[in-house]
Amino acid sequence: ASLNLQTTMDAILSKLHEAFGGTRLCVLLYEKRLHALKFAPGTSKFYKVNNPAYADQDTFPLEKGTIACRVARQTLEKKRIQFANIEDVTKDAEYLLLNSKVKSEFCISLLDTKNDLLGVMALERGKVNGFGRDDIEVIRAVAQHISIAIERAQQSEELEYNSTVAAQTAWAANLAHEINN
Secondary structure, eight states: OOHEEEEEEHHHHHHHHHTTTEEEEEEEEETTTTTTTEEEETGGGGGOOOOOOGGOOEEEEEOOOOOHHHHHHHHHHHHSOOOOSSSOGGGGOOOOOOTTOOOOOEEEEEETTTEEHHHHHHEEESTTEEEHHHHHHHHHHHHHHHHHHHHHHHHHHHHHHHHHHHHHHHHHHHHHHHHHO
């Protein structure tokens, strides 16, 4: 069956929501042409922004600064997985207050097989020091699987697009050939 990013993200976020009960989570995809992170399709079902100042924002330029953007910038620079375990978000200057109940945040980069940035997964908890060593190991393993799923979905969408373009090009070439004849 063909994969698409919307279906893939719905399945991923649904499973993560089940696995990490009591944790707010989201996946932000890297938009290279915008040099920004953007909420992945379906994120709004699982990640609610309760700060009216950011209610309509779904894109975060890397240079503006959030914890997730910092992880993305570090990943682009070092070309390997980066993460940040912020034990108390009130002590981090780049924390963006999207939800007043959040006390700790864990962000990890998502990379494709060429070590190019796909995005960042962010998890938030309502207590200080919300992520322990065991949590971090599980999150790192999950991030690798999510990266593979996102990359495959993007490749599938690109292949479908290229097939459509090829079919339309062939149709146009046949039409031009008929007109010439």
